[in-house]
Amino acid sequence: MDYISTRGGRPVSAAQAIVSGLAPDGGLYVPQSLPSFSLDEIASLAKLGYTGRAVEVLSRFLTDFTRGELTEYVGRAYAKSKFLPEAVAPVVPLGGDGAYILELFHGPTCAFKDFALQLLPLLLTASLKKTGVDKTVVILVATSGDTGKAALEGFAGVPGTKICVFYPDGGTSSIQRRQMTTQAGDNVMVFAAKGNFDDAQNGVKRIFTDAAFAKALSEHGYLLSSANSINWGRLVPQIVYYFSAYCELLNAGRIKAGDAIDVAVPTGNFGNILAAWFAKHSGLPIRRLICASNRNNVLTDFIKTGTYDRNRDFFLTTSPSMDILISSNLERLLYLLCGRDDGRVRGYMQSLAKTGSYTVEQDVLARLQAEFSAGCADDAQTAQTIRDIWEKTGYLCDTHTAVAVHVCEQARGGDKTPIVIASTASPFKFAASVLPAAFGVAPQGDDFAQLNTLSKASGLSAPDALAGLQGRKERFLTVVAPADMKQAVAGWLSLF
Numbered sequence: 001m002d003y004i005s006t007r008g009g010r011p012v013s014a015a016q017a018i019v020s021g022l023a024p025d026g027g028l029y030v031p032q033s034l035p036s037f038s039l040d041e042i043a044s045l046a047k048l049g050y051t052g053r054a055v056e057v058l059s060r061f062l063t064d065f066t067r068g069e070l071t072e073y074v075g076r077a078y079a080k081s082k083f084l085p086e087a088v089a090p091v092v093p094l095g096g097d098g099a100y101i102l103e104l105f106h107g108p109t110c111a112f113k114d115f116a117l118q119l120l121p122l123l124l125t126a127s128l129k130k131t132g133v134d135k136t137v138v139i140l141v142a143t144s145g146d147t148g149k150a151a152l153e154g155f156a157g158v159p160g161t162k163i164c165v166f167y168p169d170g171g172t173s174s175i176q177r178r179q180m181t182t183q184a185g186d187n188v189m190v191f192a193a194k195g196n197f198d199d200a201q202n203g204v205k206r207i208f209t210d211a212a213f214a215k216a217l218s219e220h221g222y223l224l225s226s227a228n229s230i231n232w233g234r235l236v237p238q239i240v241y242y243f244s245a246y247c248e249l250l251n252a253g254r255i256k257a258g259d260a261i262d263v264a265v266p267t268g269n270f271g272n273i274l275a276a277w278f279a280k281h282s283g284l285p286i287r288r289l290i291c292a293s294n295r296n297n298v299l300t301d302f303i304k305t306g307t308y309d310r311n312r313d314f315f316l317t318t319s320p321s322m323d324i325l326i327s328s329n330l331e332r333l334l335y336l337l338c339g340r341d342d343g344r345v346r347g348y349m350q351s352l353a354k355t356g357s358y359t360v361e362q363d364v365l366a367r368l369q370a371e372f373s374a375g376c377a378d379d380a381q382t383a384q385t386i387r388d389i390w391e392k393t394g395y396l397c398d399t400h401t402a403v404a405v406h407v408c409e410q411a412r413g414g415d416k417t418p419i420v421i422a423s424t425a426s427p428f429k430f431a432a433s434v435l436p437a438a439f440g441v442a443p444q445g446d447d448f449a450q451l452n453t454l455s456k457a458s459g460l461s462a463p464d465a466l467a468g469l470q471g472r473k474e475r476f477l478t479v480v481a482p483a484d485m486k487q488a489v490a491g492w493l494s495l496f
């Protein structure tokens, strides 16, 4: 299976797409065709464990990797020592009316990004070999909080790689910052960037498209790549857990093979929900995809009206990993919905770059609305949802998940179609918001005091990955302006 840029050009192999991250024309790689899983095949996936399911699904997308390779990588990425030994991605009922939480936060950094970022370093280093690239790959990451740590954890100590993360200064939760600044390893670097996530992401994109810089890097034996969800190697592992969730519902007797489900996803860069779309178009019986946003509701407006307009205020919310106004992965969906018409996609993206907005044609809007619903929740609604769920069901969810639950309740009305809600982070990652929401307790003391208080109030234990940060020195304290990001990378790599 080959991959093609959303802005045109020649097809490349999966390995090449993974090595490049972004296509040379600035587009994103998408598969040229999609696999098609029959209901019988899905039923047989249900008999496998998570790693078995992952090998089956990945081998249909990454056809230039052998099953032996994929089996090895998946076994290492989702090892019992890294995720919950009982289940990598458990599905738990929320109340009794057909809503289910897909818990994606049991990996090493307590957010769903681990599913992709535990696997990506293995896929990437293999892809370098397959494409005959003999360079040290430099991963640049812009993060709204969770990608950064997950990428650091995935790439730390991986031979032949170096990784540099930019997070928005003051734009993450305190524990998220601490997770990154305490990262161990010789091949890692972390900077705070002034501004918000979009500024950091734009800064990284500028570095990627800087030909002179690429040349300087190349002369020093380096090659840039991305661990953001613009990289196909980030997206493809996420398709697996939607198949897995369906299998879990089959195995629990909640649905029969072929029954349709809905999926609700708290959305920022549009990667996670797009993975659900790929699962759907590879044969998984998904009916609707519900895109949930916080107060930065540019996607809600887009899905409702067909106009994407980033000319609006940016808000810091209690769900910081979704504080984004430019959802990069939407470009992939647009390409697929407009009949793979790269000319149209180039038009949208030029308009976005020039005016900050674009409007899709009626046919694209109709296809979008046939599959997607959208809604948003502000911080007050998010907090209320956390409290309601806790009081009614005894389930404690994080702020991002609560956004999705709120939107899902609104979108569903009395509908009883089973719905899988992606739970993207552990509530302990956002204790300062979850404590007052669920328990009316003002957060006091440092991060670790808050973890303790949340643990006592909920009766749940704080994940070791977070509690274990106590006493670890914050190694990286430098703050840079977006305009100086390139210089910061150059300095770190001793280029000039």
Ligand SMILES: *Cc1c(COP(=O)(O)O)cnc(C)c1O
Pocket (backbone or CB within 6 Å): 111, 112, 113, 146, 147, 229, 266, 267, 268, 269, 270, 271, 272, 273, 321, 322, 400, 424, 425
């Ligand atoms: C990254 C993230 C999101 C947004 O996911 P996208 O794939 O960027 O849409 C939502 N919730 C949490 C906790 C995240 O870390």
